[in-house]
Each structure stands twice: as C-alpha cells, then as structure tokens.
Amino acid sequence: MGTRREISTLPPEADLARADSLAREIFSDIANKWAFLIIEFLGQRTMRFSELRDEVGGISHKMLTQNLRLLERNGLISRTVYPTVPPRVEYTLTEAGDALRGVVDGMCGWTQRYLRQIEASRAEYDA
Amino acid sequence: MGTRREISTLPPEADLARADSLAREIFSDIANKWAFLIIEFLGQRTMRFSELRDEVGGISHKMLTQNLRLLERNGLISRTVYPTVPPRVEYTLTEAGDALRGVVDGMCGWTQRYLRQIEASRAEYDA
Numbered sequence: 001m002g003t004r005r006e007i008s009t010l011p012p013e014a015d016l017a018r019a020d021s022l023a024r025e026i027f028s029d030i031a032n033k034w035a036f037l038i039i040e041f042l043g044q045r046t047m048r049f050s051e052l053r054d055e056v057g058g059i060s061h062k063m064l065t066q067n068l069r070l071l072e073r074n075g076l077i078s079r080t081v082y083p084t085v086p087p088r089v090e091y092t093l094t095e096a097g098d099a100l101r102g103v104v105d106g107m108c109g110w111t112q113r114y115l116r117q118i119e120a121s122r123a124e125y126d127a
Numbered sequence: 128m129g130t131r132r133e134i135s136t137l138p139p140e141a142d143l144a145r146a147d148s149l150a151r152e153i154f155s156d157i158a159n160k161w162a163f164l165i166i167e168f169l170g171q172r173t174m175r176f177s178e179l180r181d182e183v184g185g186i187s188h189k190m191l192t193q194n195l196r197l198l199e200r201n202g203l204i205s206r207t208v209y210p211t212v213p214p215r216v217e218y219t220l221t222e223a224g225d226a227l228r229g230v231v232d233g234m235c236g237w238t239q240r241y242l243r244q245i246e247a248s249r250a251e252y253d254a
Contacts, residue, residue, distance in 0.1 A: 015242070020160045022245060023238040028155035033147045075241070075248025096241040103233040110230050111150040114202070114223040115142070118149060121202025 026074055034059055034067045036108055043101045046092040153201055161186055161194045163235055169204060170228045173219040
C-alpha cells in the first residue's frame with residue numbers, strides 16, 4: 001500500500017509527538033482574528049469568496065486568500081469550484097473544521113476575558 | 128499611575144490586535160504535550176515540583192522547569208515558596224489557568240481525533 005500506510009502502524013509515542021507538533025502549528029496558525037472569524041462565518045453556512053469578504057469585513061483580498069489557503073491545507077475547510085463562467089468558488093467547513101468551532105469559541109472567549117491579567121502577569125514576571 | 132495605566136484607555140481596535148497576538152503566542156506555547164499535562168494535573172490539586180514530575184512522568188527536570196516558567200509568566204500558574212529548609216515550592220493553577228482547562232481539553236481532544244485527517248489533507252494539498 002506504499003509508505004504512507006505505515007503511518008497507522010507507528011507506535012503511540014510517535015503519534016503523540018506528531019499530535020504535539022501538529023497541535024502547536026495549527027493552534028498557532030488559527031489563533032488570529034481573521035481565522036477565528038472565517039471559521040465562525042463558515043460555521044453558519046457555505047459561502048463564496050466575495051460573501052465571506054463582505055461578512056468578515058475589513059479584511060484584504062490577500063489576507064483572506066492566505067487564511068483560506070491555510071485553513072484548506074489543514075483540512076478545516078473545503079473549496080469547491082463550479083465550472084460556470086466566471087467559475088464560482090465556494091468554501092465550506094469540513095467535519096474537522098466544524099468540530100473545531102467549539103474549541104475556537106473557547107480560545108477566543110478565554111483570551112478576551114483574561115487579556116489584561118495575562119499582560120499584567122508577563123510585565124511582573126519580566127520585571 | 129504611570130504609563131502602564133494607559134493600557135485600559137486604548138481603543139477597542141488596539142485591544143483586538145493585542146488579544147490577537149497574545150492568543151497566537153499563548154496557544155502556540157501551550158499546544159504541547161507537557162504544558163497540556165501540567166495544566167491537567169495542577170487542575171486536580173496544588174503540587175510540589177517533585178510531585179508534578181512524578182505525575183507527568185517521562186519529563187526531564189529542565190523541560191518541566193521551562194514549562195512551569197512559561198506557564199507562570201503567562202499568569203496560568205502561581206508559584207509559592209515556603210521558607211522551610213530546604214524551601215518548599217508549590218504550584219497552583221490561577222483563575223485564568225483553571226478557566227483554560229476546558230479549552231485545553233477541547234484542543235487536545237480535537238487534535239487526537241483529527242490528526243490523521245489533517246495530515247492527509249496537508250499531504251494532498253502540498254502534492
């Protein structure tokens with residue numbers, strides 16, 4: 001079945017280490033306002049690029065493109081191209097992306113709530 | 128009260144931008160097995176360094192120290208030194224750290240559950 005199949009036979013320790021570095025990468029990638037907002041809006045319904053741009057508000061074309069690619073690469077959203085003229089492109093949360101919504105809500109709420117305390121703690125620790 | 132007090136009068140946009148970069152830093156910092164485990168065990172009760180090391184298992188003295196400092200700096204745990212001989216040092220989750228437990232559980236569970244799908248998605252996207 002080729003070398004990729006070997007992944008599922010790796011010992012649990014290797015799985016843990018991979019989950020570890022993957023979690024670090026993904027949560028670092030998505031811990032930004034734009035990714036949070038994109039996940040939130042796509043959680044409501046499938047959207048075209050232009051709809052998403054209107055909903056998110058204040059995001060540049062380039063920044064929206066970058067974030068969508070990043071989310072797509074990590075399997076959090078899927079991108080469907082319809083062969084119309086011009087082509088219609090729609091973005092949808094995948095099952096993994098949808099399951100992430102609750103986690104993102106939690107991250108967002110926690111950060112907003114404890115922002116000042118964390119900053120104060122850092123300033124004190126560094127002093 | 129000095130310049131630090133000005134923080135609370137910053138406009139919401141500045142708050143959002145700061146929350147953003149802070150969230151990115153913190154969730155990147157704690158998205159690793161050791162930080163997850165430390166938060167989990169301290170969520171059960173206050174512990175001394177040696178107890179925590181025994182509970183976590185397999186963590187080096189240096190790695191535990193590093194992670195504890197990082198969690199302390201971000202205001203997630205507090206460190207209390209009792210003036211015994213030798214000094215007794217105890218670690219406790221702060222309110223912010225305790226509130227983070229649910230988020231960490233969510234991050235952890237999500238990563239374990241979707242690990243293979245995410246890896247497959249990345250491999251496909253990069254191909």
